[in-house]
Amino acid sequence: MREAAPEHTARGQELAGQAAAGDRRALARLLTAVENRSPVAEAALRELYPNAGRAHLVGITGPPGSGKSTLVAALIARVRAAGRSGAVIAVDPSSPITGAALLGDRVRMQAYARVLDVLIRSMAARGHTGGLASATVAAATVLDASGFDLILIETVGTGQSEVEVAAAADTTVVLEAPEMGDEVQAIKAGLLEVADIVVVNKGDRPGAQRTAAQLRAMLVAIAPRSGDDDRPRPKRPDVLLTTATTGDGVPELLALLDRHRGREHTGNDGARLARAEAQVWAIAGDRLRRRLHDERHRPATEATLQAVADHRLDPYAAADRLLAEAD
Amino acid sequence: MREAAPEHTARGQELAGQAAAGDRRALARLLTAVENRSPVAEAALRELYPNAGRAHLVGITGPPGSGKSTLVAALIARVRAAGRSGAVIAVDPSSPITGAALLGDRVRMQAYARVLDVLIRSMAARGHTGGLASATVAAATVLDASGFDLILIETVGTGQSEVEVAAAADTTVVLEAPEMGDEVQAIKAGLLEVADIVVVNKGDRPGAQRTAAQLRAMLVAIAPRSGDDDRPRPKRPDVLLTTATTGDGVPELLALLDRHRGREHTGNDGARLARAEAQVWAIAGDRLRRRLHDERHRPATEATLQAVADHRLDPYAAADRLLAEAD
Numbered sequence: 001m002r003e004a005a006p007e008h009t010a011r012g013q014e015l016a017g018q019a020a021a022g023d024r025r026a027l028a029r030l031l032t033a034v035e036n037r038s039p040v041a042e043a044a045l046r047e048l049y050p051n052a053g054r055a056h057l058v059g060i061t062g063p064p065g066s067g068k069s070t071l072v073a074a075l076i077a078r079v080r081a082a083g084r085s086g087a088v089i090a091v092d093p094s095s096p097i098t099g100a101a102l103l104g105d106r107v108r109m110q111a112y113a114r115v116l117d118v119l120i121r122s123m124a125a126r127g128h129t130g131g132l133a134s135a136t137v138a139a140a141t142v143l144d145a146s147g148f149d150l151i152l153i154e155t156v157g158t159g160q161s162e163v164e165v166a167a168a169a170d171t172t173v174v175l176e177a178p179e180m181g182d183e184v185q186a187i188k189a190g191l192l193e194v195a196d197i198v199v200v201n202k203g204d205r206p207g208a209q210r211t212a213a214q215l216r217a218m219l220v221a222i223a224p225r226s227g228d229d230d231r232p233r234p235k236r237p238d239v240l241l242t243t244a245t246t247g248d249g250v251p252e253l254l255a256l257l258d259r260h261r262g263r264e265h266t267g268n269d270g271a272r273l274a275r276a277e278a279q280v281w282a283i284a285g286d287r288l289r290r291r292l293h294d295e296r297h298r299p300a301t302e303a304t305l306q307a308v309a310d311h312r313l314d315p316y317a318a319a320d321r322l323l324a325e326a327d
Numbered sequence: 328m329r330e331a332a333p334e335h336t337a338r339g340q341e342l343a344g345q346a347a348a349g350d351r352r353a354l355a356r357l358l359t360a361v362e363n364r365s366p367v368a369e370a371a372l373r374e375l376y377p378n379a380g381r382a383h384l385v386g387i388t389g390p391p392g393s394g395k396s397t398l399v400a401a402l403i404a405r406v407r408a409a410g411r412s413g414a415v416i417a418v419d420p421s422s423p424i425t426g427a428a429l430l431g432d433r434v435r436m437q438a439y440a441r442v443l444d445v446l447i448r449s450m451a452a453r454g455h456t457g458g459l460a461s462a463t464v465a466a467a468t469v470l471d472a473s474g475f476d477l478i479l480i481e482t483v484g485t486g487q488s489e490v491e492v493a494a495a496a497d498t499t500v501v502l503e504a505p506e507m508g509d510e511v512q513a514i515k516a517g518l519l520e521v522a523d524i525v526v527v528n529k530g531d532r533p534g535a536q537r538t539a540a541q542l543r544a545m546l547v548a549i550a551p552r553s554g555d556d557d558r559p560r561p562k563r564p565d566v567l568l569t570t571a572t573t574g575d576g577v578p579e580l581l582a583l584l585d586r587h588r589g590r591e592h593t594g595n596d597g598a599r600l601a602r603a604e605a606q607v608w609a610i611a612g613d614r615l616r617r618r619l620h621d622e623r624h625r626p627a628t629e630a631t632l633q634a635v636a637d638h639r640l641d642p643y644a645a646a647d648r649l650l651a652e653a654d
Binding site: 042045046049050052053272273275276277279280281283284285286287288289304305306308309310311312314315316317318319320322323327 | 641649
């Protein structure tokens with residue numbers, strides 16, 4: 001994200017105020033600004049941040065074909081029928097279209113962090129860390145401060161970044177479908193570790209009960225996600241059957257989500273602290289890179305990086321040199 | 328990666344010397360050290376770095392079921408039959424086992440960057456950026472300096488991080504299999520953008536020729552990967568049919584790889600510069616975080632991060648505060 005000039009700051013604050021007041025056009029513009037890492041976004045996010053932190057952020061992830069989008073649509077429909085407001089952020093980092101679907105209205109976005117060379121170039125040119133997770137969290141902050149109560153973050157659960165994005169939510173739902181192929185099985189264990197709730201969708205298919213039983217057995221075997229610290233894992237994830245196409249199981253899933261939200265808000269706030277840390281480090285990294293690509297530092301920075309590419313300087317020495325030059 | 332104490336530096340330099348001299352046990356230990364981000368690794372990598380830069384790094388990525396591992400095995404067998412040495416780094420960030428297969432000998436590694444909370448905790452505890460790409464590049468550096476001529480980096484091409492890892496290579500091969508499902512089709516465009524060579528594996532299956540034709544048509548439509556700078560894309564990727572199980576097409580693929588290597592080494596070194604940049608930024612970020620988690624800074628850092636988690640401070644203000652405190 002670029003440093004904001006005064007007119008960008010003013011524009012960002014204006015959009016933030018409008019979005020927080022319920023102006024949907026301003027909200028859509030702000031989301032686009034966040035996605036494009038426009039200089040307007042930083043000012044808006046700073047303005048909105050104190051009003052965020054009230055929404056329930058729910059990550060929904062699962063392999064292709066597990067019916068994520070259908071389930072997300074069913075959940076949002078039910079939430080809205082209950083008079084609450086819901087929004088969806090759909091993330092597909094491997095696709096050229098990283099889509100934000102807001103109230104069922106899909107908005108095409110620029111894909112900005114798909115491949116390493118684009119990423120690197122963007123970092124250099126725009127002080128961009130390429131953190132898909134941080135862009136998603138920023139979009140969630142905008143929606144949160146604009147008064148949305150439930151924010152669903154939908155990702156294809158096949159890669160590390162998607163798992164990271166989903167795990168950045170307050171509550172993470174992992175979706176499976178009955179009778180998936182072998183390589184998908186292999187992916188499951190990693191996904192299950194981030195799950196707060198596991199859903200077997202397409203619950204009317206043969207094998208659904210058996211898949212649920214297998215998943216329960218796998219969950220018994222999995223270590224708590226807290227790893228090596230003393231953060232308590234509240235409880236083993238529930239395993240639930242849904243049929244998103246008919247709506248079966250969707251009310252039960254919503255009830256589980258609300259229960260988990262209550263636990264999160266009263267108990268540990270590990271997800272919120274982790275999310276805050278990730279945001280701060282991403283921004284600090286951006287700022288550092290930007291400083292080193294500033295007019296004043298640019299030639300030295302470029303020479304240092306080229307020396308590493310040529311194997312004349314090792315990357316550790318280069319990092320130390322750049323950090324010393326950053327001041 | 329932790330800062331090396333003198334005994335770690337000595338041990339790292341010793342292992343580096345042994346690995347470079349052809350000691351396979353030392354090499355395996357060094358790879359484990361890199362994967363575990365042991366304090367020995369930094370010293371070893373610094374020692375080895377000037378001797379690296381000679382190997383051909385080839386990323387091989389594709390969706391589950393496209394036959395990556397079989398093709399990798401066939402390529403390595405052929406390379407070794409020609410008296411050259413080859414190594415494979417197999418990366419699966421979404422699986423609990425991130426495996427490095429060296430000369431066919433699969434070594435279990437710790438999965439260290441699978442989920443965000445692990446990542447964050449590791450960063451805090453060990454100054455870890457969680458860059459799967461940077462760990463892979465470090466492993467490749469060790470193999471390169473140890474005299475391997477062809478280093479294959481195998482990733483499941485379904486997520487952003489895997490694409491990044493593959494795209495960090497000198498040459499990127501994207502694998503497809505005939506007649507994949509719909510969602511896999513959607514993934515293809517993003518993958519194709521990083522391809523230097525496109526391989527339709529399982530070339531003996533019905534539909535293989537049609538898939539190859541479709542891919543050629545898609546490649547015509549795709550913009551050059553250089554994006555907004557003036558780095559020339561050497562040429563449109565070749566599309567090749569292989570049948571890894573029988574070895575059909577494998578010699579042709581190897582010839583294409585060698586030709587691409589020649590082009591890369593004489594022409595633009597964009598991949599090498601991008602790789603160097605990514606390494607340096609990852610290390611600089613590590614160093615910065617480590618500095619801010621040092622004894623001297625720790626209480627202030629933790630208070631700042633908690634204030635962001637509680638929405639009392641916005642993450643931009645927090646990043647600026649931490650950067651000011653880092654000196």
